[in-house]
Amino acid sequence: METGFIITIISMLLFVVLATYDGIYLHLIKYRLHVHPESKFEHMVHTARAILFPLILYFLYLSDALVFFYIGLAWVFLDILTVAVDAYAEGDSRKFMGGLPRWEYILHLFVNGFHFASIAVFLALKIQIGENQLEIVTDFESISTYPAFEWLIKNLIPGAALMGILHVALNFNQPQQTWDRLLGRFSVLRPARQKEAIK
Template identity: 45%
Template sequence: MEIIFYLATACLIFFMILAAYDGFYLHIFKYGLFNHKESIFEHKTHTIRAILFPFIIWSLFINESNSDLFLFGISLVVFDLVILGIDAYSEKESRNFMGGLPKWEYIIHLFSNAFHFSAIVLVLALKIEITGSSLTFVSEIVASSAQGLFAFVSINVIPGAIILAILHFILLLDTPRARWNNLRAKITCC
């Protein structure tokens, strides 16, 4: 069981690194997807996924005793998958302003989502037990250093995820978007 915690922790860390690079640096800072008419829909799908992510972390990764919250988390993952499909379907038209989605960014999306959903699947493997013909939520997981590391990383992911979700959301609004663009125009690097 310890190896599953270590793998889930690694997947979560790799996802957060790629998601921060892609979601903040590329989408918001460099390309400003929220500023382009053809990519505003993509920005909205990213906003929904950014809002869902802290709730998924809380309900699946951190929650240790509430089976209803766990089921809610699973429903959020299903919704996240639907939004991901919509996002991927619309991405080609969304990037017309820049000549299409660069292949290297497409690869980042593949790895980012692979790590994201791998972490989720590993958590499901830890917290669901098959007994006979039924699935049971496992609320008693033996504490270990691997479990402690996983809990530590999961809890510490939430503040950054919330900040990124808020940033995505406020950039949909005219005044914050204008202020961001004003600040961004003053930065000449990157």
């Protein structure tokens, strides 16, 4: 189990780093997917995933209650469906920038790979198959790496929730204008330079 938690922690950290670069810098700053008519649907799909992530963190990883664990599994299933919709929509939504760059496509593979790897390894730890029965483990306190894992998940939830709120807000005009003004305070992030950034 020690190895399993270490793999889950590393996968989660790699996912968070890559997803932050992809989801904030590329999607919301460089390409500003929320303002282009072609990519508004993609932004809405990203919004759904941004809302699902903190829910998965809390219900799947943290709660000891079995009913919450099953709810967490439902959020994971919805997340998988959302990934499929996102991949399907990307071809049309990126026409304004000449299509999805190949390197960003590869980045998406790594982001989702690490995300679902962390979930899969955790489920392998959580669900124990015995003789003629399936047991859901609810007590990991004896595992020495578990406190580090629990600390990581608890500290990711506030930031993940803020990203969800930001994605929701950017579906509306007034928050979009506020976001653009905020970016305008930093010369390297000014929206006026976005056309150059896309090239």
